[in-house]
Amino acid sequence: MNEKEIVEQINKGDIEAFRLLVDKYKDRVFSCAYKFTGDYLEAQDLSQEIFLKIYRNIKSFNNQSKLSTWIYRVSTNMCIDWKRKNQKKLDLIINNFSGNTEISDNILPETDIIQKEDRNGIRSKIESLPNIYKETLILYHFYEMSYKDISKELKISEKTVDTRLYRGRRLLREHLNKYSYGGEIYGL
Structure with a gap:
């Protein structure tokens, strides 16, 4: 045919x-x-x-x-x-971790490249987390699921969801603090 x-x-x-x-x-x-x-x-x-x-x-x-x-x-x-959809979510996660709540539309090309490298570093670090934290972070931040929905999906209590999110974020911060960008420690 x-x-x-x-x-x-x-x-x-x-x-x-x-x-x-x-x-x-x-x-x-x-x-x-x-x-x-x-x-x-x-x-x-x-x-x-x-x-x-x-x-x-x-x-x-x-x-x-x-x-x-x-x-x-x-x-x-x-x-x-x-x-576009997933980049916005990733930008929000990055900004939430770093405490920066502004996303600028007027980004210099050099800054854009650095931010892309930062996002790739964060993405790879999320992937390197233990599965229980990685999957909880992804469900919450990328799929925008509520604690209740994550609880049902993973068959765990909402308190466990909260604990895993807290510990996963803490581990992610620790991993990212090991990176140095432009002479500054990338701190969260």
């Missing part, structure tokens, strides 16, 4: 045609998602969301460009949206 036939079959509800499309483009979509997320599991989730969007919006594909170009555009746009 060529691209036009695949699109026509998908528009008629042919799931097998959509499976062919997924098989053909899954590596490219995943690669795009992984470049943005830097995380294998997150990239898998994002790839699934991308294919859902493709399935829901395939009717808008008008054959004026190649199907691969349209899929790449959908993938890139969703990855950019994911990055």
